[in-house]
Amino acid sequence: MSDRISQFLSQRIDAGDFPSAVYLVAKKGEIVTHEALGNAVVEPELLEAKKDTIYDLASLTKPLVTGLLAALFIERKTLSLEHRVSAHLGEFDVEGKRMITVRDLLTHTSHLPAWRPFYLLTTDPLDVIAEIGRMNVEYGSDGVTYGDPNSIAMAALLERLSGNSLDKLAGDEIFGPLRLKDTCFNPSEKDKRRIAANENGNEYEKQTCMEQGFSVEGREDAFRSSLIWGEVHDGNAKFMHGVSGHAGLFSTAAEVFILARQFLARSSKILSADTCGLFSQNLTKGMNEDRSLSFQLASTPGSTAGSLMSPQSFGHLGFTGTSLWIDPVMERVFILLTNRTHNHGLPFANINSVRRRFHDLFIEEIDNI
Numbered sequence: 001m002s003d004r005i006s007q008f009l010s011q012r013i014d015a016g017d018f019p020s021a022v023y024l025v026a027k028k029g030e031i032v033t034h035e036a037l038g039n040a041v042v043e044p045e046l047l048e049a050k051k052d053t054i055y056d057l058a059s060l061t062k063p064l065v066t067g068l069l070a071a072l073f074i075e076r077k078t079l080s081l082e083h084r085v086s087a088h089l090g091e092f093d094v095e096g097k098r099m100i101t102v103r104d105l106l107t108h109t110s111h112l113p114a115w116r117p118f119y120l121l122t123t124d125p126l127d128v129i130a131e132i133g134r135m136n137v138e139y140g141s142d143g144v145t146y147g148d149p150n151s152i153a154m155a156a157l158l159e160r161l162s163g164n165s166l167d168k169l170a171g172d173e174i175f176g177p178l179r180l181k182d183t184c185f186n187p188s189e190k191d192k193r194r195i196a197a198n199e200n201g202n203e204y205e206k207q208t209c210m211e212q213g214f215s216v217e218g219r220e221d222a223f224r225s226s227l228i229w230g231e232v233h234d235g236n237a238k239f240m241h242g243v244s245g246h247a248g249l250f251s252t253a254a255e256v257f258i259l260a261r262q263f264l265a266r267s268s269k270i271l272s273a274d275t276c277g278l279f280s281q282n283l284t285k286g287m288n289e290d291r292s293l294s295f296q297l298a299s300t301p302g303s304t305a306g307s308l309m310s311p312q313s314f315g316h317l318g319f320t321g322t323s324l325w326i327d328p329v330m331e332r333v334f335i336l337l338t339n340r341t342h343n344h345g346l347p348f349a350n351i352n353s354v355r356r357r358f359h360d361l362f363i364e365e366i367d368n369i
Contacts, residue, residue, distance in 0.1 A: 002033040005361050009354075013038045017349040018321050018338035020049035020196055024253040025362050026260075026333040029267050032366065034253065040196040042343040043227065047193060052252050054182055054195045055337040056233050058318030061249040062151045064259045065170050067294025068270065069158050070106055072173060075275045078161060081106070081283075081293075085153065088160050091133030092153070100137075105154040107144065107283045107291045111137040114147030117209050119222045119239035128240060129156045143287030148236065148246040155245025167243045178258055178269065183251040185232075186242040192230035195250065196339040198320055201225045204346060205235045233320055233341060247319075253335050260326055260333045263314075280312040280328045298325070304352050306359035308367075323355050332366070334359055 009021045020038035024031060034051055041047035057064065073079040081103040086092040092100060104110040113135055118128045132149045155166045162169050167185045175183055187195060202223040209216050216223070222235070232238050234247035242248050251259070265273035278293040290297040295314035298305035305313050305325050309332075315325030321340030326333050336358055340348050 002035050004365065005358065006035055006037060008357065008361060009037055012354050016344065017351055017354060018340040019343050020053070020339055022049055022051060022053055022055070022253045022337045023358070024257055024335040026257055027366060028331045029261065031257065040339065041229065049196065052182065052194065052254065054187060054191060054250050054252055055322055055339060056196070056198055056320045057249045057251055057322050058234060058247050058320040060316055060318045060322050060324055061247050062245065063294040063316045065166065065174065065249055066151050066155050066158070066245040067106060068174060068262060069169060070102065070154060071271055071275050071278060071293060073158065073161065075271055085157060088157050089129060089153065091129045094133055096137045097133065103283060105150045106293050108146045108150050109143050109284060109287070110150055111139050111145060112147060112149045113138055114145055116149065117205065117214055118236050120209065120214050120219060125240045128152060144284055144289040144291055151246035152244055165243065166245060174270065180255050180258065183249065183255045183259070185248045187230060187250045189230065195230050197227060197229035197342045198233040198339055199341040200227050202235050204348065207346065253337055256324060256335050257333055260324060260335070263326055264328055264331060266331065279314050304355040306356040306363070308360050308363040321351060325359060334362060
């Protein structure tokens with residue numbers, strides 16, 4: 001089955017979209033195929049990608065840690081979707097933000113801006129939530145404005161409710177119970193050669209800052225100039241010591257699969273079936289994007305799910321080139337991990353068409369079994 005897909009992905013590697021790809025597809029809890037292609041590191045040395053290569057998951061952190069923990073807190077009735085964030089984050093107890101709810105953060109309907117370089121706005125990572133509190137809400141949009149501040153604030157809310165840091169909370173509630181060995185924030189230096197490398201410096205974020213009118217003069221310290229390998233690529237997550245609700249998680253395809261199973265009613269060891277239903281429920285009906293709790297739904301026009309998944313399927317992407325889609329109707333999981341920012345000048349390749357084709361090819365194959 002994997003020959004056709006490996007050939008397709010190898011062509012994209014040869015075309016320069018990304019230097020490596022590890023993919024895993026499962027059906028009804030069983031892995032159908034799991035393969036590795038290309039080189040996880042091209043410079044300063046060639047290191048071949050393997051099935052157990054560890055990737056910087058980037059924004060997959062949002063559902064796999066922040067969203068999963070939020071769902072757990074909702075199930076325990078520590079939180080509800082309609083819970084006001086300002087009840088626990090005093091930084092939100094200001095004009096324009098008092099009405100923001102947990103639902104708003106988890107569905108990206110808070111009207112907070114999509115992104116800000118917090119490492120240029122403050123010198124103290126502990127002030128990031130205060131900076132979000134000072135951000136202007138941008139009402140007048142269609143409803144969904146996908147962005148990092150939502151997940152950063154949601155993680156801060158979870159930390160204050162639990163009294164634990166996000167990495168400690170994730171370890172106690174997710175990584176430990178699931179016996180995950182390769183999933184973590186801030187991976188150990190000893191595992192560096194197992195990790196797929198990313199961008200050589202933070203040139204992409206530097207250019208984005210300048211395009212948005214932020215002064216970068218004299219702030220070279222904020223943008224790494226060396227190869228980003230073994231540490232988080234995202235600048236804000238790096239500023240926050242590698243632990244944030246929007247980015248920072250590292251893992252392998254096999255352990256992403258274990259995490260993915262926690263969102264499915266028949267296989268979750270963490271959540272009840274009713275709670276799992278929140279991940280395929282459209283919580284933003286009538287808006288510009290169909291979103292469930294922490295995920296985009298396949299019913300969103302132009303989603304990377306492709307054309308053959310059930311409309312209730314839910315998924316998420318990571319900037320570094322990672323993606324996860326889950327079809328709860330057919331009980332299928334699709335994982336594609338790449339490092340598109342490595343050994344590639346700007347602009348990075350837009351691989352959304354690759355993701356769609358990857359999903360469609362596999363579904364065509366699976367349906368013929």
